[in-house]
Amino acid sequence: MPPATHGIAMWGPPSSGKTTFLAALSLALQRKNFGWNVRSADEPSEKVLIGLTTALTRRQAFPEATRAIEQYSWVLNGGHAELTGRRFRRQRATGRVVVGLDLLDASGEFTNPEHVGYTVRDELIKEIARSRGILYMFDPIREFQEGDAFDHTFGMVIQLARQLAAEPDFDGLLPHYLAVCVTKFDEVRVFETARQMGLLTVDTDDPYQLPRVHDDDARELFVRLCQVSGTGNAEMIVNMFEQYFRPGRVRYFITSAIGFFVDPGTGRYNPADPQNLRPDDQQPPNWWIRGPVYPINVVEPVLWLCRSLGRLNGAGP
Amino acid sequence: MAVPQPRPAERRGPLTSASPVPTVMVEWAQRGKTASDRGDRLLGWSDGTLGRRNFEEALTRYSPGTLDNLPQVTVGFLPGDGPEQHYIAIAVHDWATGELRDADRRRIAVTNCFCAPYAELARAAVSYQDMLAACQRTDLPVPGRKPARVGLAAPLWRPAADDELARQVAALLLTGRPVCVLDANAESAQRRLGFIDAVMSLLPYGMRSRMSAATWTSSTYRGHKFRLFFSDAPRTTEEPDQLVFWGQPARTPLRDAPDCVRDYLRWLEYQIRQPVPDLAAQTDKAGFTAAEVLRLLVRNGVASRSRQDVAPDEHETELPGPVPPAPRRPAPGIADLVSGCADRIASADLAGLRSGIAAIEKCLSRNGSPSPELRARCRAVIAARGLLDQQPGPHQQLAAPLHSVLLRLAFEVPLSYAGYCQLEDCLRDGATPHRALLAEISRLGLADVRARAIVRWQLGSPELSQWYRCADFDVRQLLRELAGDWPREQHARIVCDVVLRYIRQRRGHRAPDGIAAALHACGYLAPALQQHHPRDTQFQADVLTELLRAAYPHGLGRPAVSRVLAGSGQQPTFALLTAVLGRLEDAADAELAWQEYRRGAIACSGLDDDTRRRVQALLTEPW
Numbered sequence: 001m002p003p004a005t006h007g008i009a010m011w012g013p014p015s016s017g018k019t020t021f022l023a024a025l026s027l028a029l030q031r032k033n034f035g036w037n038v039r040s041a042d043e044p045s046e047k048v049l050i051g052l053t054t055a056l057t058r059r060q061a062f063p064e065a066t067r068a069i070e071q072y073s074w075v076l077n078g079g080h081a082e083l084t085g086r087r088f089r090r091q092r093a094t095g096r097v098v099v100g101l102d103l104l105d106a107s108g109e110f111t112n113p114e115h116v117g118y119t120v121r122d123e124l125i126k127e128i129a130r131s132r133g134i135l136y137m138f139d140p141i142r143e144f145q146e147g148d149a150f151d152h153t154f155g156m157v158i159q160l161a162r163q164l165a166a167e168p169d170f171d172g173l174l175p176h177y178l179a180v181c182v183t184k185f186d187e188v189r190v191f192e193t194a195r196q197m198g199l200l201t202v203d204t205d206d207p208y209q210l211p212r213v214h215d216d217d218a219r220e221l222f223v224r225l226c227q228v229s230g231t232g233n234a235e236m237i238v239n240m241f242e243q244y245f246r247p248g249r250v251r252y253f254i255t256s257a258i259g260f261f262v263d264p265g266t267g268r269y270n271p272a273d274p275q276n277l278r279p280d281d282q283q284p285p286n287w288w289i290r291g292p293v294y295p296i297n298v299v300e301p302v303l304w305l306c307r308s309l310g311r312l313n314g315a316g317p
Numbered sequence: 318m319a320v321p322q323p324r325p326a327e328r329r330g331p332l333t334s335a336s337p338v339p340t341v342m343v344e345w346a347q348r349g350k351t352a353s354d355r356g357d358r359l360l361g362w363s364d365g366t367l368g369r370r371n372f373e374e375a376l377t378r379y380s381p382g383t384l385d386n387l388p389q390v391t392v393g394f395l396p397g398d399g400p401e402q403h404y405i406a407i408a409v410h411d412w413a414t415g416e417l418r419d420a421d422r423r424r425i426a427v428t429n430c431f432c433a434p435y436a437e438l439a440r441a442a443v444s445y446q447d448m449l450a451a452c453q454r455t456d457l458p459v460p461g462r463k464p465a466r467v468g469l470a471a472p473l474w475r476p477a478a479d480d481e482l483a484r485q486v487a488a489l490l491l492t493g494r495p496v497c498v499l500d501a502n503a504e505s506a507q508r509r510l511g512f513i514d515a516v517m518s519l520l521p522y523g524m525r526s527r528m529s530a531a532t533w534t535s536s537t538y539r540g541h542k543f544r545l546f547f548s549d550a551p552r553t554t555e556e557p558d559q560l561v562f563w564g565q566p567a568r569t570p571l572r573d574a575p576d577c578v579r580d581y582l583r584w585l586e587y588q589i590r591q592p593v594p595d596l597a598a599q600t601d602k603a604g605f606t607a608a609e610v611l612r613l614l615v616r617n618g619v620a621s622r623s624r625q626d627v628a629p630d631e632h633e634t635e636l637p638g639p640v641p642p643a644p645r646r647p648a649p650g651i652a653d654l655v656s657g658c659a660d661r662i663a664s665a666d667l668a669g670l671r672s673g674i675a676a677i678e679k680c681l682s683r684n685g686s687p688s689p690e691l692r693a694r695c696r697a698v699i700a701a702r703g704l705l706d707q708q709p710g711p712h713q714q715l716a717a718p719l720h721s722v723l724l725r726l727a728f729e730v731p732l733s734y735a736g737y738c739q740l741e742d743c744l745r746d747g748a749t750p751h752r753a754l755l756a757e758i759s760r761l762g763l764a765d766v767r768a769r770a771i772v773r774w775q776l777g778s779p780e781l782s783q784w785y786r787c788a789d790f791d792v793r794q795l796l797r798e799l800a801g802d803w804p805r806e807q808h809a810r811i812v813c814d815v816v817l818r819y820i821r822q823r824r825g826h827r828a829p830d831g832i833a834a835a836l837h838a839c840g841y842l843a844p845a846l847q848q849h850h851p852r853d854t855q856f857q858a859d860v861l862t863e864l865l866r867a868a869y870p871h872g873l874g875r876p877a878v879s880r881v882l883a884g885s886g887q888q889p890t891f892a893l894l895t896a897v898l899g900r901l902e903d904a905a906d907a908e909l910a911w912q913e914y915r916r917g918a919i920a921c922s923g924l925d926d927d928t929r930r931r932v933q934a935l936l937t938e939p940w
Binding site for chain 2 (some may be wrong): 013014015033042043044045047048061062063064065066067068069070071072073107108109110112114115118119123127142146213219287288
């Protein structure tokens with residue numbers, strides 16, 4: 001029986017970290033024993049999966065910019081535990097679950113309101129409308145410099161709503177599950193903001209004790225980061241999400257595709273030297289990834305979407 | 318900040334030093350990013366007919382996806398309301414010079430896009446390679462954002478019509494489904510673009526107006542719009558692409574292909590000797606919808622007429638299913654081909670007319686000279702359909718080849734006088750051949766002096782004067798012809814005028830050798846003139862005066878008077894007497910002229926000897 005396949009679209013302004021997030025996904029699954037692995041469902045997706053992962057590990061570089069609407073078919077294989085049996089004889093059983101992912105990674109400029117009316121944008125809207133999960137990438141650094149996240153988001157939401165209005169059970173709210181991923185948590189400014197807010201924590205299962213922000217605190221950090229938007233418009237994004245998406249279908253995650261620097265010599269994280277990204281001596285500088293990649297909160301949004309969509313479809317983890 | 322440029326090493330100029338002949342105004346755009354940008358944008362564009370939105374739409378619509386193997390080339394089109402507003406777009410995708418990186422440390426790719434009016438490209442059947450070579454000589458951005466005028470060199474490339482894979486792909490494209498070429502990773506983008514050109518050379522040129530192709534696409538860009546593209550893996554789509562493998566035509570899945578594919582492929586392989594020039598001439602815009610493909614097949618004789626009433630689909634949609642097999646019919650007869658040409662003229666179907674002409678041409682070369690019966694049948698069709706009449710219309714640009722095949726088909730060439738009369742019979746309302754037809758007749762050759770004289774006369778004075786200086790012009794021969802029988806009086810008049818013009822041009826010069834003897838031999842043309850202009854004595858006298866002037870430029874003495882009026886063995890006419898009287902050296906010789914006229918008239922009267930002697934005796938008696 002073929003696995004249930006969930007369509008998940010990635011959406012965000014240019015260079016918000018969409019493709020890098022995907023590149024980090026398989027690494028994240030292997031760094032931490034989630035009990036899941038990822039493979040590809042077709043040959044083109046396989047080449048991309050290998051290529052993206054290799055870019056981060058071997059070349060220690062970011063993937064090339066996406067220039068169209070790329071679609072990958074990956075499969076998540078994992079185990080899950082569930083209670084079985086009757087009321088007083090419940091047992092915890094572990095089963096294997098296979099979840100298909102149809103991932104859509106589009107060039108960020110297509111979400112630019114200047115592209116309204118272009119064929120490629122219309123196709124993107126249709127593809128997102130067909131999916132039921134959205135990984136929304138919010139780049140706080142870009143928002144601080146450009147302040148255009150709201151511009152890239154509002155038009156898309158409006159067009160999505162119009163696209164879905166034709167569906168019989170549309171009630172004015174988008175049916176998608178929305179994982180709002182704040183990217184580049186490893187950037188000093190983002191990290192410091194979280195630290196000053198007292199939101200840093202560690203995962204007790206993490207051998208490197210890398211800092212993270214708990215999912216329950218993610219929205220608070222997100223709101224704070226929106227307040228330092230270059231245009232001041234990002235504050236409207238939270239309200240917009242909560243007005244257009246169903247309650248309980250929006251969740252926030254603080255993520256980093258490349259994570260913090262773990263000294264390969266010592267195998268330890270040093271809070272005094274956290275940055276895994278460093279410029280070289282050239283002008284303008286080229287940035288390079290210093291050490292091994294330890295993604296933070298890259299798997300969690302995907303699994304949340306899979307579980308949510310699985311419940312929606314009556315299948316999945 | 319300087320706009321990144323594609324790497325200079327990859328910009329190629331023309332392969333030869335062929336001098337540019339036609340030029341075309343090309344509109345351009347450049348897309349990419351600067352070092353401070355995060356996302357791609359239009360960096361510059363020409364200020365012409367196409368605007369920013371046109372270029373953005375074209376460049377995003379015809380994106381090959383996220384590639385790391387650059388440079389690559391894509392081709393597409395921008396439809397317009399009229400033929401001059403329809404553009405062919407060719408874009409080069411390459412890394413920016415100097416390994417520039419954007420604000421997020423990623424390599425910058427730049428796309429240079431050039432858009433040329435389809436109509437101008439179609440006139441010279443410009444290939445994608447030629448267009449690219451011409452456009453790449455232009456540095457972008459052009460100062461002042463002006464469109465660039467580029468010279469299109471004489472074709473640098475000749476299509477590889479014997480490329481089996483190209484033939485297969487051309488046929489597969491007729492299904493309307495995209496074709497993906499795999500296993501071409503080792504080939505250069507230039508080579509792949511050459512293959513695209515080779516494929517398109519095996520389809521009517523007009524299909525380039527709806528064609529999109531890429532030398533490489535991302536296999537995960539499932540929604541791209543290319544009809545023909547190279548990639549490293551099949552893309553995952555609801556309806557799979559048609560897959561072919563580079564250098565491996567045996568792997569092309571043709572067994573289950575629709576009939577239109579197999580028919581067209583067979584046509585390309587076996588039935589057409591020169592598919593490329595015929596197809597290159599079919600420049601009417603055409604797409605890949607079912608109706609347009611059927612039209613293509615019928616036009617080129619691959620399938621019989623069917624579903625001609627199907628309206629073309631304006632949107633790029635896939636064929637609903639395999640094209641229904643065309644019923645097999647015997648090949649059309651040559652008379653049908655001639656009639657078909659008339660149909661195509663009536664419907665202003667230039668491409669179809671070209672094909673019809675080519676089909677007749679093939680019949681002629683294959684079967685040799687037609688039989689008299691076939692010629693007669695074809696002449697009947699030509700006459701009925703007015704194919705040799707002068708008809709205004711767009712088909713006039715094909716007048717020369719049409720006339721050529723029809724003349725060779727329906728008449729014996731070089732054309733004799735008899736053939737010329739047959740040709741005139743094919744013209745409506747007693748018309749004479751128009752100039753273009755006369756030119757073609759002249760080019761094919763004229764078999765006898767009567768035909769030469771008539772055609773040259775109709776072509777006009779310059780042609781006639783030129784003929785006078787040719788070695789094959791002999792006024793004596795014309796005089797002999799004039800003395801003969803003429804089934805059409807107007808032709809005799811024409812030839813007579815040819816002679817007279819010649820004589821007038823030579824006035825003041827030495828008389829042509831032997832003209833007096835030639836005139837003497839034909840009775841100075843007096844009987845012929847009397848026969849053809851019985852009620853125009855004055856004309857007869859005028860002509861005869863001209864002739865006598867030519868033969869006796871200093872006038873007629875007594876011996877000449879006798880010779881002319883009574884010595885030719887042909888009955889003198891009163892017009893001849895009049896002409897002689899007008900050319901006497903000595904007016905006193907008028908009585909002699911009168912006497913010789915009587916003598917000549919009696920001698921050649923046809924009376925028996927007794928009657929003649931009696932008449933002569935009576936006429937010599939003083940009244």
